[in-house]
Amino acid sequence: MAENPATPAPANSRAAAKKDLPEHFKAYKHVWVFIEQERGHVHPVSFELMGAGRRLADKLGVELAGVVLGAPGEATDHAVAETFCYGADLVYVVSDPVLENYRNEPYSKALTDVVNTYKPEILLLGATTLGRDLAGSVATTLLTGLTADCTELEVDADGSLAATRPTFGGSLLCTIYTLNFRPQMATVRPRVMPMPDRVEKPIGKIVTHPLGMVEDDIVTKVLSYIPDRDSAKSNLAFADVVVAGGLGLGSPENYQLIKQLAGVLGAEYGCSRPLVQKGWVSADRQIGQTGKTIRPKLYIAAGISGAIQHRVGVEGADLIVAINTDKNAPIFDFAHVGIVADAIRLLPPLTEAFRKRLSPHISDKLAS
């Protein structure tokens, strides 16, 4: 692997680092996306990656495939059908009762076997808890490179995957290449890539592959399945409207102003990292490089300076409104609307104005 600054180096400057791709890797073709599904629920990041994968596949002139692992039945069938609606040319399926719940061992074996048999040149996974666990073990088993938490994926003139991600605490971007091994693997966090349109399509070509493993082969046992009661608590990453507060609010009491405005707008509320570190707000509300990436239609940030680690999590918002007392705050460099004001004084009348202006019907629409 080679590490480069944010702008991909021209192909010829990497020539020295690039030994001839070993003969057995030359057969690796096509772009694959691992479709993460649990009990019939496909994680949206998988479809976001289908959009990114389609762009890469078209540039390379190859096929885009989804890989679905799961137990035989409706849930897996549904995931396969949806994968076609998000642009797959074909779908690889490993369907076995052992794969009903995620466990690293059988999932790694299934994905590794399918890769070794059908040889993709690029394999993308969501940087979710499951995706990170699976990607790491599959990459180490395949002895190939994995670039985690990418923010951009491109294909170079020589067909290499240029995977860009923040480094040095987010102060730099680096582009990483897996030059001499295949597949080139990358994970991407939810909401980093835009969601492509879903187009109703019939089921296309499916390639099934056996798991070749039975329950007795697996060390970990699933004793029961307990859904995470908190998982539905914060819908921050997928909200259309997000209101967030930072250290400029000065106290947890003042942070309530953020929640009040969010309540009136039917929005989700979030925060910068220091508020989580101070214990004012729970970690699932943190926005930024080490928190959630958001892509709302409207993002209101109050008392947030706009450090790069925060910026990378909000740049995908359609409209960013920043409230800050310091007219030179970095957030004004990327906000679409900047309000130089004391948020503690501005938020209550702003909330009241929205309350008067928005009928419940409009609030519902904004939030939907």
Ligand SMILES: Cc1cc2nc3c(=O)[nH]c(=O)nc-3n(C[C@H](O)[C@H](O)[C@H](O)COP(=O)(O)OP(=O)(O)OC[C@H]3O[C@@H](n4cnc5c(N)ncnc54)[C@H](O)[C@@H]3O)c2cc1C
């Ligand atoms: C490895 C690493 C990962 C990180 N990950 C993240 C991350 O995921 N998310 C994240 O947010 N940060 C992250 N950080 C921290 C980041 O570098 C910043 O320190 C942080 O974002 C700053 O938070 P803030 O804007 O709330 O506070 P500050 O930078 O202190 O800014 C407060 C702002 O409030 C303004 N202000 C003061 N009073 C008022 C007022 N009354 N009304 C309006 N404005 C006012 C000030 O002018 C200032 O601009 C990370 C840092 C590192 C090193």
